[in-house]
Amino acid sequence: MSKKLTSRAEDYSKWYNELVIKADLAENSAVRGCMVIKPYGYAIWEKMQAELDKMFKETGHQNAYFPLFVPKSLFEAEEKNAEGFAKECAIVTHYRLQNDPDKPGKLRVDPEAKLEEELIVRPTSEAIIWNTFKGWVQSYRDLPLLINQWANVVRWEMRTRLFLRTAEFLWQEGHTAHETKKEAVTEAELMNNVYANFVQNFMAIPVIQGLKTESERFAGADETYCIEALMQDGKALQAGTSHFLGQNFAKAFDVKFANKEGKQDHVWATSWGVSTRLMGALIMTHSDDHGLVLPPSLAPNQVVIVPIYRSEEDLEAITEVANAIIKDLRGSHITVKFDNRTTYRPGAKFAQHELQGVPLRIAIGARDIANGTVEIARRDTLSKEVVGLDGLNDKVKALIEEIQDSLYNKALKFRDDHITEVDTFDAFKTVLETKTGFISAHWDGTNETEEQIKTLTKATIRCIPLNGKLEAGICVFSGKPSKRRVLFAKAY
Amino acid sequence: MSKKLTSRAEDYSKWYNELVIKADLAENSAVRGCMVIKPYGYAIWEKMQAELDKMFKETGHQNAYFPLFVPKSLFEAEEKNAEGFAKECAIVTHYRLQNDPDKPGKLRVDPEAKLEEELIVRPTSEAIIWNTFKGWVQSYRDLPLLINQWANVVRWEMRTRLFLRTAEFLWQEGHTAHETKKEAVTEAELMNNVYANFVQNFMAIPVIQGLKTESERFAGADETYCIEALMQDGKALQAGTSHFLGQNFAKAFDVKFANKEGKQDHVWATSWGVSTRLMGALIMTHSDDHGLVLPPSLAPNQVVIVPIYRSEEDLEAITEVANAIIKDLRGSHITVKFDNRTTYRPGAKFAQHELQGVPLRIAIGARDIANGTVEIARRDTLSKEVVGLDGLNDKVKALIEEIQDSLYNKALKFRDDHITEVDTFDAFKTVLETKTGFISAHWDGTNETEEQIKTLTKATIRCIPLNGKLEAGICVFSGKPSKRRVLFAKAY
Numbered sequence: 001m002s003k004k005l006t007s008r009a010e011d012y013s014k015w016y017n018e019l020v021i022k023a024d025l026a027e028n029s030a031v032r033g034c035m036v037i038k039p040y041g042y043a044i045w046e047k048m049q050a051e052l053d054k055m056f057k058e059t060g061h062q063n064a065y066f067p068l069f070v071p072k073s074l075f076e077a078e079e080k081n082a083e084g085f086a087k088e089c090a091i092v093t094h095y096r097l098q099n100d101p102d103k104p105g106k107l108r109v110d111p112e113a114k115l116e117e118e119l120i121v122r123p124t125s126e127a128i129i130w131n132t133f134k135g136w137v138q139s140y141r142d143l144p145l146l147i148n149q150w151a152n153v154v155r156w157e158m159r160t161r162l163f164l165r166t167a168e169f170l171w172q173e174g175h176t177a178h179e180t181k182k183e184a185v186t187e188a189e190l191m192n193n194v195y196a197n198f199v200q201n202f203m204a205i206p207v208i209q210g211l212k213t214e215s216e217r218f219a220g221a222d223e224t225y226c227i228e229a230l231m232q233d234g235k236a237l238q239a240g241t242s243h244f245l246g247q248n249f250a251k252a253f254d255v256k257f258a259n260k261e262g263k264q265d266h267v268w269a270t271s272w273g274v275s276t277r278l279m280g281a282l283i284m285t286h287s288d289d290h291g292l293v294l295p296p297s298l299a300p301n302q303v304v305i306v307p308i309y310r311s312e313e314d315l316e317a318i319t320e321v322a323n324a325i326i327k328d329l330r331g332s333h334i335t336v337k338f339d340n341r342t343t344y345r346p347g348a349k350f351a352q353h354e355l356q357g358v359p360l361r362i363a364i365g366a367r368d369i370a371n372g373t374v375e376i377a378r379r380d381t382l383s384k385e386v387v388g389l390d391g392l393n394d395k396v397k398a399l400i401e402e403i404q405d406s407l408y409n410k411a412l413k414f415r416d417d418h419i420t421e422v423d424t425f426d427a428f429k430t431v432l433e434t435k436t437g438f439i440s441a442h443w444d445g446t447n448e449t450e451e452q453i454k455t456l457t458k459a460t461i462r463c464i465p466l467n468g469k470l471e472a473g474i475c476v477f478s479g480k481p482s483k484r485r486v487l488f489a490k491a492y
Numbered sequence: 493m494s495k496k497l498t499s500r501a502e503d504y505s506k507w508y509n510e511l512v513i514k515a516d517l518a519e520n521s522a523v524r525g526c527m528v529i530k531p532y533g534y535a536i537w538e539k540m541q542a543e544l545d546k547m548f549k550e551t552g553h554q555n556a557y558f559p560l561f562v563p564k565s566l567f568e569a570e571e572k573n574a575e576g577f578a579k580e581c582a583i584v585t586h587y588r589l590q591n592d593p594d595k596p597g598k599l600r601v602d603p604e605a606k607l608e609e610e611l612i613v614r615p616t617s618e619a620i621i622w623n624t625f626k627g628w629v630q631s632y633r634d635l636p637l638l639i640n641q642w643a644n645v646v647r648w649e650m651r652t653r654l655f656l657r658t659a660e661f662l663w664q665e666g667h668t669a670h671e672t673k674k675e676a677v678t679e680a681e682l683m684n685n686v687y688a689n690f691v692q693n694f695m696a697i698p699v700i701q702g703l704k705t706e707s708e709r710f711a712g713a714d715e716t717y718c719i720e721a722l723m724q725d726g727k728a729l730q731a732g733t734s735h736f737l738g739q740n741f742a743k744a745f746d747v748k749f750a751n752k753e754g755k756q757d758h759v760w761a762t763s764w765g766v767s768t769r770l771m772g773a774l775i776m777t778h779s780d781d782h783g784l785v786l787p788p789s790l791a792p793n794q795v796v797i798v799p800i801y802r803s804e805e806d807l808e809a810i811t812e813v814a815n816a817i818i819k820d821l822r823g824s825h826i827t828v829k830f831d832n833r834t835t836y837r838p839g840a841k842f843a844q845h846e847l848q849g850v851p852l853r854i855a856i857g858a859r860d861i862a863n864g865t866v867e868i869a870r871r872d873t874l875s876k877e878v879v880g881l882d883g884l885n886d887k888v889k890a891l892i893e894e895i896q897d898s899l900y901n902k903a904l905k906f907r908d909d910h911i912t913e914v915d916t917f918d919a920f921k922t923v924l925e926t927k928t929g930f931i932s933a934h935w936d937g938t939n940e941t942e943e944q945i946k947t948l949t950k951a952t953i954r955c956i957p958l959n960g961k962l963e964a965g966i967c968v969f970s971g972k973p974s975k976r977r978v979l980f981a982k983a984y
Contacts, residue, residue, distance in 0.1 A: 039554035062531035086589040097578040
């Protein structure tokens with residue numbers, strides 16, 4: 001906790017990396033590209049999981065668990081999907097170690113224990129799940145299948161960053177099977193809405209809902225719905241995707257059902273996921289040069305109470321008041337911690353809670369006891385006020401709501417201020433390099449133009465917004481006709 | 493749902509396998525030895541997880557997440573641990589696939605993408621976690637570390653059975669670090685008690701708490717505490733273990749701390765875990781020839797309501813009554829499902845809920861509506877009674893408590909009836925082959941005797957009971973002196 005954070009203005013990327021470490025969220029491990037999620041970071045992830053899991057169940061989904069490994073022959077069955085992930089797969093080839101005859105006390109891979117067929121550590125589970133669904137679906141009465149899995153997946157990324165891009169990450173992956181195309185599309189849209197609701201209302205991060213272009217689609221999907229958020233440095237972050245998979249996996253794995261007329265048909269599919277990457281979005285949306293800022297919905301502790309005392313008598317009196325406050329707050333379903341550690345001074349505690357983004361800090365000193373007051377400090381605004389004990393509970397409740405709303409509104413204003421309509425490629429490049437953020441521009445709809453813009457500027461089409469209006473125009477790059485604007489940005 | 497289960501008397505092992513499949517708990521996958529946990533089975537596992545997680549947090553533990561992979565050099569650092577798991581490790585050797593030049597559309601492992609150091613898929617996480625703890629501990633102020641992880645692990649077992657022994661399984665693994673030996677031993681004992689409480693009070697399975705003999709200890713532990721349960725076929729099942737690891741891992745990974753006197757010392761460690769194997773214990777303790785029997789604490793639905801109707805009007809009237817019952821029951825925190833599927837007849841629904849072990853079934857027909865009654869059927873006793881709507885809520889609450897207690901008491905009686913004291917090896921063998929169960933016998937304390945008994949009878953020492961009294965005697969096998977009886981059994 002000793003050294004100050006690098007400021008965002010100085011080096012945003014360095015600020016992010018330092019913050020993740022200093023706020024005790026995660027750290028790099030001895031395994032290339034794999035992170036350790038530390039208890040404080042994991043507690044935030046658990047809050048996300050609990051809320052998402054509730055939302056999935058409320059929309060009719062059930063959890064299940066499928067194997068970590070995918071046999072190579074299944075992995076390659078859906079060709080586009082396989083091609084999309086082939087270059088980043090961890091592959092199990094052997095199943096036994098033995099003593100190394102050349103190095104006493106050391107082990108080596110037993111060359112006799114080679115697998116007949118290699119196993120891919122799942123980068124995503126469509127293949128193993130669709131191979132399983134084949135046995136679960138005979139008739140329309142078995143549909144829809146609405147399954148979710150909480151799991152770890154591995155994608156062998158070359159350049160990794162804590163939470164944002166790691167070789168192993170935690171996620172949930174929904175996999176559903178339906179009678180009709182319409183039902184599957186509706187499901188993909190439903191989950192896009194669930195994700196948007198969660199990220200906006202729970203994480204206080206505004207998002208734009210849209211469709212990916214063909215080149216940015218999930219490998220094996222006919223359509224990818226996404227939610228796109230904007231980070232403080234003006235780069236976009238894809239926060240969650242849901243895919244309409246058509247009949248691609250049903251055909252690759254021969255999953256057919258007897259419809260109501262008794263005819264055999266392939267089922268229609270979706271898949272959808274969010275991951276520990278959301279932790280990166282959380283950090284880069286709200287935090288400041290003092291450290292993490294957490295929306296109250298995700299804070300492991302929404303309130304921390306710090307006693308300030310010189311004598312044991314002071315501490316006793318403060319503890320009594322603190323306990324009464326805690327009882328009230330917990331009665332109102334507010335999470336609160338009494339930080340009465342004797343191994344740290346109040347200043348060090350203040351610094352830690354600021355760095356870790358606890359939304360509200362209540363300090364109680366001997367004078368407060370005499371006056372019937374406490375000092376409340378808001379993490380988001382860094383403002384403090386002295387408040388009477390009477391009505392403290394209601395005050396805290398109101399502040400918690402206010403902080404949640406205020407964080408969202410602040411992020412929304414920033415985001416909206418950083419959507420810029422441009423009509424020339426010069427303006428496009430200027431905005432991208434100076435103002436940054438989303439650029440709303442006409443595009444001719446071709447892969448070639450998209451690719452050329454990406455090569456020249458590193459900006460990609462983040463999405464074709466779902467609520468975007470049709471508007472005739474000409475492509476900002478090619479000058480060819482366009483029917484609507486799309487959103488470009490540099491992205492994480 | 494069609495065919496009847498094989499009876500337990502006919503073939504216990506076959507009964508188990510059929511039950512797991514027919515009750516929709518799990519199934520084998522395309523990956524050798526790896527299972528798919530189906531939604532109904534996973535819902536039971538989630539109930540276990542939720543309760544255990546609460547108990548862990550109430551005893552001061554925090555969750556975190558560590559990498560799936562362990563670099564070989566870390567894996568082999570604690571030699572005994574490495575030796576214990578070396579023969580059952582899945583090993584990642586490559587990180588990329590490429591198009592197979594000989595087989596269009598197929599992939600092969602890219603020989604250029606060989607890892608410099610092989611990665612072991614964690615069979616248990618001591619190595620990777622202790623390598624991480626090294627960076628977390630400097631002084632006594634950083635201790636204790638009380639960490640838990642929910643994760644998947646892989647042990648390449650040759651003979652697998654759903655839930656009982658699978659190549660991949662789900663578990664939690666606690667890993668703690670302490671200042672003193674005494675504190676670490678106390679932690680290992682605490683978790684042994686937590687597991688016993690959970691399994692007895694929540695799963696309704698009586699257990700014996702004990703210590704493992706040296707030969708049955710966890711690889712790398714100085715002492716292993718266990719809870720041992722008895723299945724209906726007279727075989728024991730180890731349901732959870734907690735290990736006092738001494739300073740073995742601290743020394744292997746050089747984890748030292750400055751104590752209160754400023755001197756450097758290695759920390760003391762524990763680890764402890766339970767897994768999806770508990771699902772096997774659950775099934776084999778309570779279930780019967782009709783299918784699964786669930787203690788209400790673990791039932792995804794404690795009550796199911798089945799309407800029996802001929803006309804739409806009947807169904808409407810029944811639905812109205814059912815909704816009122818559901819509202820009351822949910823108000824009492826009882827989980828209840830209204831099975832109003834139109835695609836199945838009442839008989840098929842009854843059969844399914846019986847097979848899946850729903851503790852209470854409420855059937856409502858048109859005559860019940862006229863009489864103000866319902867029919868309640870208990871899954872555990874298969875008894876039925878007609879009950880008035882007045883006081884139904886209290887009746888259901890009482891039945892749920894009664895079923896939970898009754899299942900425990902029934903299992904306890906069976907277990908206690910199957911602990912047999914023997915004083916000769918002939919009696920030992922006879923009991924083992926006829927009555928089965930636990931055999932309480934004197935043992936001379938040597939590995940040799942233990943090994944010989946195992947070779948001759950397949951019985952192992954399940955534990956040295958913690959509450960066992962000291963009692964001088966002579967070893968049932970060697971005739972040498974013994975200080976106490978230990979428990980032998982054949983085991984899963």
